[in-house]
Amino acid sequence: MYAFDIERPKSVADAVAALGTEDAMPLGGGQTLIPTLKQRLASPAKLVSLTGVEEMVGVSTDHGMLRIGGATTHATVAAEAASSFPGLAGLASHIGDPAVRNRGTIGGSLANNDPAACYPAAALGTGATIITSNREIAADDYFEGMFTTALHEGEVITAVSFPIPEKANYQKFLQPASRFALVGVFVAKYSDGVRVAVTGASNNGVFRWEEAEAALSADFSADAISGLSVSADDMISDLHGDAAYRAHLVKVMTGRAVTAAA
Amino acid sequence: MPKDSGIGASTxxxxxxxxxxGNGKYTDDINIYGQTYVHFVRADVAHATINSIDTSTAESMPGVLKVFTGADFEAVGGLPCGWQVTDRHGEPMQEPKHPIIAHGKIRHVxxxxxxxxxxxxxxARDAGEAIEMDLSELPAVIDMKNAVAGGTKVHDELSGNLCYDWGFVEENKGAVDEAIKNAAHVTTLELVNNxxxxxxxEPRVAVGEYDQSDDMHTLHTTSQNPHVIRLLMGAFVLGIPEHKLRVVAPDVGGGFGTKIFHYAEEAFCTFAAKAVKRPVKWTxxxxEAFMSDAHGRDHVTKIELALDADNNFTAVRTETYANMGAYLSTFAPSVPTWLHGTLMAGNYKTPAIYVNVKAVFTNTVPVDAYRGAGRPEATFQLERVIDQAARELGVDPIALRRQNFVTEFPYATPVAVEYDTGDYEATMAKLEEIADVGGFAARRAESEKNGKLRGLGVNCYIEACGIAPSNLVGQLGARAGLYDAATVRVNATGSISVMVGAHSHGQGHETSFPQVISEMIGIPEDQIDIVHGDTSKIPFGMGTYGSRSLAVCGSAMVRAAEKVINKAKKIAAHLLEASDADIELKDGTFSVAGTDKSVAWGEVTLAAYVPHNYPLEDIEPGLEETAFYDPANFTYPAGAYACEVELDPETGKVTIESFSAADDFxxxxxxxxxxxxxxxxxxxxxxQALLENCSYDEDGQLISASYxxxxxxxxxxxxxxxxxxSCQTPCTHNPLGVKGCGEAGAIGSPPSVVNAVLDAINSGGKKVAHIxxxxxxxxxxxxxxxx
Amino acid sequence: MTKVTMKINGKEVSGEVEGRTLLATFLREDLHMTGTHIGCDTSQCGACVVHVNGKAVKSCTMFAAEAEGADVATIEGQANADGSLNVIQQAFQDHHGLQCGFCTPGMVMSAAALLKENPKPTESEVRAYLEGNICRCTGYHNIVKAIMAASGQDVSAIAAE
Structure with a gap:
């Protein structure tokens, strides 16, 4: 790692102020950023640790919305969202491993937007709202391709607000080495329709499978998508699976998520 | 009743x-006063000419003591290769220099x-980034068949990329070709051993130290065989005589073969410690481990199995391309040859076998022994081709194996080794029992009800362990003897320290070796300690690999203990005023046969060190003996393994439902x-069968370079x-009757996993011969x- | 350099660290508590697992500065007060749940965290919980068995030898 300072602000305001200096970077749980720093692939002058900002920690429900503070760990979401939004809690309980879940945060995951991360599928698959230090961003406007988001420099995800669906499920097919999603599909059923978001598969990062959404909105069953197919164009090809395989898995995992949710 | 101590007890x-x-003492836990740190700048291209390296900025950076390049090692020997293979035409293999630091050319990422x-x-790392290199990149040599076809050479001074073209047994070739031509059935498979x-x-670590006052070099290193490192590094690389070089391998966090070899970083830290007059540490x-630890396996093979009309195996013919990587690592040439070709008979009485191996240089990390080393590759191809033959012939794969088992021992194979003992029917019968082969059909039906496919895969294996008879391996090209040594030092009050040449890095020698001594003498195990891993404390040793520790070093320990007991009996005879021929040792007590006269172990050992009443005219005081043991033959552990898998046909995901192993050790x-x-x-x-794959792209970039x-x-x-x-046919030629167990699991399991998956796939109606x-x-x- | 103070195995400890000093580095290099091991640089192997405020974390993926004021537990503090092995450690020895010992500190710390959350885990719960702890020696059989035994479950039906 290159040398840097660490600041541990106690409030969002202090965090934003600390991030205002040159080459400052926010530090969530660090489960992705720290390995990146070890490889010397980033060289911040200052890391602003957000885990001590209490107003950014916690899970609460209000009028059909589940609000999760940006610095809330995966383990906390897994435990505290279990009754209100089991689909999301289930997703959180399978990110990384137990030790990673005790450090990694939802805000960190969404800000990083790894193309194989789990939370982006939940955010996009529910139409969540990303609440930052200075605005609210709809999930549909937030994800801009792998490792790219609508966040501006110095902007901090303070919370994420999820509309709680009637039913939801996340199915993750593991990349066998990293245990990230080779393909992950989040399906959420609302009274006004179904959303399907896919992570791990596309060169463009997390995306909505709109054809499946339409079919499932009419008939929420795995059979409803049996006639559909997913194009392999733009799908990732790597050591662990080619584009055709990922495209195939998108459909299989969508069907399984629907069955598990129903 | 299970024993609670000694041989056979689960102590x-x-x-x-x-x-x-948290009190283990691993090499990285060692910090020496005044220690400095080395950062290695490693090639990020696979193949290039080094035009120039500018270290001037780096040298002036804060904290930098010295920057080394290949030029600093010009006068130093390259890393030696410990085995010379002679090719089909009687020519020695091509053997390029293996520099400590690349000089003139880069040959692997x-x-x-x-x-x-x-x-x-x-x-050190900051300064490393300030080193400027002018490189001319060259095409990377990656694919083995392309490499031998011509074109770019990994080593300009060699005639090509072929290290050797080995035929074994060359005299068998005609008969094998003939048998295959005349066979009722021939099954052919082309396969990759990944x-x-x-x-x-534990990643590798090296800490070099130099003491000017007595010109003593010390290397602390993560090694399976500190004496071998002392020999190779002292004699061949740095020119340091043994008495001025101490190599210490303390607690080592696993080896699996890759910590056998002498590595550049060890030589560097030893060399640099003298150059900068400070200890030098590398962790x-x-x-780094992914691109600097020797890799394993990497064979591409075509195997043909010929059968007669009654399904008896009549011949096996193989052609293998074996990747050496860019340089010859310590034992690399022996792996695809003597550790692979000699096992191609497997557990079967195939009369005619011919093995051809082409070893190839590529722009990849050197490849050497990894758990099993050559024997997994032999087992995999043979047990895969037998399974495929059974499928093609429509016969039961277990029956086909049984029919062809070697049943009489000793058995001389057509590939130059003699199995001293074994009972392959017994391990197969035991396997069928523990794997509940009879209940498989019902389990398959249950899986199918749930939309899954289920497969059962079986294979046998045999390995040659207890490496190895020195005169034999000398004839085969080994540049070292492969005996081992032990010293049994009995202290005055009767406790014992045993200095052993074997190194324990997970195998539990500190517990199991005392069980043997305890059994022999009859004193409690806790009165016996094992000392290992330090050339200054142990007379000599060849270390731990090839499932050899107990069969070879354990045998040396037994021999030394026998010498101790013989001497102690003489002392006891003197104390008991009897003839030493009449002295018996049991439960830590010497007694005179047929009498009630006895003397305790501790009294005898005390007499050896306080020789007041002692036969000084016949024997020396003290009680310490050393033995070197050179095995008469390899040992031949063998067994039968079964794997049961469930396969999700929608995703291709395989789940291991059960794994059973019946071994004869x-x-x-x-x-x-x-x-x-x-x-x-x-x-x-x-x-290996389901998950692991070390993969290079065509430019020679390692694309599986982390977890x-x-x-x-x-x-x-x-x-x-x-x-x-429980099936035990004791080895006939070592004193403990032991064969070795360290590698069996890794050798025996890949084929049964693959056989099981293919069984599952074919049961679903898809015809797939191999994946x-x-x-x-x-x-x-x-x-x-x-x- | 900044000063950090934390409680390690119940004892207050202070030290000067850089921003980039990892908790694992602070333990190993500054405090010479070398029981915590480092087996990878991508936060996967788990040899470095310690507890911070009662939660298992990878000490190679957390900065020492982030542990300011925290309660840290490491392998060195796991034995009973009289120095004897605690229940989990004893089960690992009884059931041969370790070979080379390098992953063992992390395994023991993860096992302790698991049993705190889930006092009687099933085999599959144990295996799932160990997702972030890689062992290359044991094939996990005896680790899983040891953890189940440590939880007070009868493991005599699980193949022993």
Whole structure:
């Protein structure tokens, strides 16, 4: 790692102020950023640790919305969202491993937007709202391709607000080495329709499978998508699976998520 | 009744206490006053000419003591290769120089190009980034068949990229060709034995020290064989005589073969410590380990099995391309040849066998022995081709194996080795019992009800362990003897320190070796300690690899203990005023046969050191004996393994439902430890079969260079295993009747996993003959889709 | 350099660290508590697992500065007060749940965290919980068995030798 300072602000305001200096970077749980720093692939002058900002920690429900503070760990979401939004809690309980879940945060995951991360599928698959230090961003406007988001420099995800669906499920097919999603599909059923978001598969990062959404909105069953197919164009090809395989898995995992949710 | 101590007891491991409390002493835990740190600048291209390296900026950076490049090592020998293979035409293999630091040319990603020694690791790394290199990139030689076809050479001074073209047994070739021509049936498979990275959990570490006052060099290193490192580095690389070089390998966090070899970083730290007059430490990161630890396997093979009309095996013919990587690592040439070709008979009485191996240089990390080394490659191809033959012929794969078993011992194979003992029918029968082969059909029906496919795969294996008779391996090209040594030092009050040449890095020698001595003398195990891993404390030793520790070093220990006992009997005879021929030793007491006269072990040992009443005219005081043991033959552990898998046809994902192993290791000292060795081997074999793959792209970039892409087996990838070693045909030529158990699991498990997956796929109506390892979901799904 | 103070195995400890100093580095290099091991650089192997405020974390993926004021537990503090092995450690020895010992500190710390959350885990719960702890020696059989035994479950039916 290159040398840097660490600041541990106690409030969002202090965090934003600390991030205002040159080459400052926010530090969530660090489960992705720290390995990146070890490889010397980033060289911040200052890391602003957000885990001590209490107003950014916690899970609460209000009028059909589940609000999760940006610095809330995966383990906390897994435990505290279990009754209100089991689909999301289930997703959180399978990110990384137990030790990673005790450090990694939802805000960190969404800000990083790894193309194989789990939370982006939940955010996009529910139409969540990303609440930052200075605005609210709809999930549909937030994800801009792998490792790219609508966040501006110095902007901090303070919370994420999820509309709680009637039913939801996340199915993750593991990349066998990293245990990230080779393909992950989040399906959420609302009274006004179904959303399907896919992570791990596309060169463009997390995306909505709109054809499946339409079919499932009419008939929420795995059979409803049996006639559909997913194009392999733009799908990732790597050591662990080619584009055709990922495209195939998108459909299989969508069907399984629907069955598990129903 | 299970024993509670001595040979055959599952004594709990004494070393566990320090490991479980954080008190292990691993090399990285060693910090020496005044220590400096080295950062190695490693090549990020696979093949290039080095036009120039500018270290001037780096040298002036804070904390930097010295920057080294290949030029600093021009006068130093290259890393030696310990085995010379002679090719089919009687010519020695091509053997390029293996520099400590690349000089003139880079030949693989990860090769050391420069080294910075500084006060801190971060300073060294900062300075490393300031080194400027002018390189001319060359095309990378990656594919083995292309490499031997001509074109770019890895080593300009060699005639090409072929290291050797080995035929074994060359005289068999005509008969084998004839048998295949006349066979009723020939099954052919082309297969890949995937390249692996051993990945002991402790990355390699080296700390070099130099003491000017007595001109003494000390190297602390993560090695399976400190004496071998002392010999290779002292004599061949740095020119340091043994008495001025101490090599210490303390607690070592796993080896699996990859810590046998002498590495550039060890020589560097030893050399640099003298150059900068300060201790020099290097701790590998896992990322460095992937591109600097010797890799394993990487064979591409075509195998043909010929059968007569009654399904008797009549001939086996193989052609293998074996990847050496860019340089010859310490034992690399022996792996695809003497550790592979000699096992091609397997457990079967095939009369005619011919093995051809072409070893090839490529722009990749050197490849050398990894758990099993050559024997997994032999077992895999043979046991795969037998399974495929059974499928083609429509016969039961277990019956086909049984019909062809070697049943009489000793048995001389057509590939130059003689199996002293074995009972392959017994291990197969035991396997059928523990794997409940009879209940498989019902389990398959249950899986099918749930939309899954289920497969059962079986294979046999045999390995040659207890490496090895020195005169034989000398004839075969080894540049070292492969005996081992032990000193049994009895202290005045009767406790014992045993200095052994074997090194324990997970095998539990500190517990199991005392069990043997305890059994022989009859004193409690806790009165006996094992000392290992330090050339200054142990007379000599060749270390731990090839499942040899107990069979070879344990035999040396027994011989030394026998010498001790013989001497002690003379002392006892003197004390008891009897003839030493009449003295018996039992339960720690010497007695005169047929009388009630006795003297305790401790009284005899005390007399040896306080020789007031002592036969000084006949024997010396003291009680300490050393023995060197050179084995008469290899040992031949063998067994039968079964794997049961469930396959999700929608995704191609394979789940291991059960894994059973019936092994014949001869006599067993500590059954608990033996089972643990088999468990670990199975996990590595399942890893090879389903998960692990060290992969290069065509430019020579390592694309599975961390745990993000190299899939290590984890707890949820594996089931509980069922292992049995009750079938015991003791080795006939070593004093303990032991065969070795360290590698069996890794040798025996990959074929049964692959056989099981193919059984599952074919049971679903798809005709798939073979899928190359690892059988990832993607590969399985693709094979099923294309069938 | 900044000063950090934390409680390690119940004892207050202070030290000067850089921003980039990892908790694992602070333990190993500054405090010479070398029981915590480092086996990878991508936060996967788990040899470095310690507890911070009662939660298992990878000490190679957390900065020492982030542990300011925290309660840290490491392998060195796991044995009973009289120095004897605690229940989990003893089960690892009884069931041969370790070989080379390098992953063992992390395994023991993860096992302790698991049993705190889930006092009687099933086999599959144990295996799932160990997702972030890689062992290359044991094939996991005896680790899983040891953890189940430590939880007070009868493991005699699980293949022993």
């Amino acid at each position: 709990k491991r004494r070393e566990d206490v320090r490991f479980l409390t 990860g090769e050391i190009v420069a080294a910075v020694v500084a006060e801190s690791l971060t300073q 390249r692996l990275v051993a990945n002991p959990m 590998s990161t896992r990322s 001869g006599n067993v000292i500590n059954p608990m430890i033996v089972s643990g060795q088999v468990h670990g081997g199975i996990a590595q074999g399942v890893g 993000m892409d190299y899939a290590m087996p984890r707890a949820d990838d594996l089931p509980f295993y069922s292992v049995d070693h 190359d390892m690892p059988l990832t979901p993607h590969r399985v799904w693709s094979a099923m889709n294309n069938a």
